[in-house]
Amino acid sequence: MTLADERIERLHALAADAASAGHDDRAREYVRLARRVAERNRRSLPRRFKRFSCDACDAYLRPGRNCRVRTQDGHVVITCDCGSQARYPYR
Ligand SMILES: [Zn+2]
Numbered sequence: 001m002t003l004a005d006e007r008i009e010r011l012h013a014l015a016a017d018a019a020s021a022g023h024d025d026r027a028r029e030y031v032r033l034a035r036r037v038a039e040r041n042r043r044s045l046p047r048r049f050k051r052f053s054c055d056a057c058d059a060y061l062r063p064g065r066n067c068r069v070r071t072q073d074g075h076v077v078i079t080c081d082c083g084s085q086a087r088y089p090y091r
Helices: 004-019 022-038 047-051
Strands: 068-070 075-080 085-088
Touching: 004 047, 022 085
Parallel strands: none
Antiparallel strands: 068 075, 075 085
């Protein structure tokens, strides 16, 4: 685990906390920061992080609050409030 990984983990936790406290803008800032850290250090974001953040608007996603989660043809489809959709296959 590198320092960058640790920072990403911490930012992920902060984003989750901020989002659950209703501070969506702050959560978004943490998501952006974590993405930047990952980019600069060429780390990939943990899967959990990818699943719970919107690629288009960087929102930290909370099912039932700012995104919809549906299953369709063997995929989980996550629709952010901004309209962006992400699809992940599941087995
Ligand atoms: Zn979005």
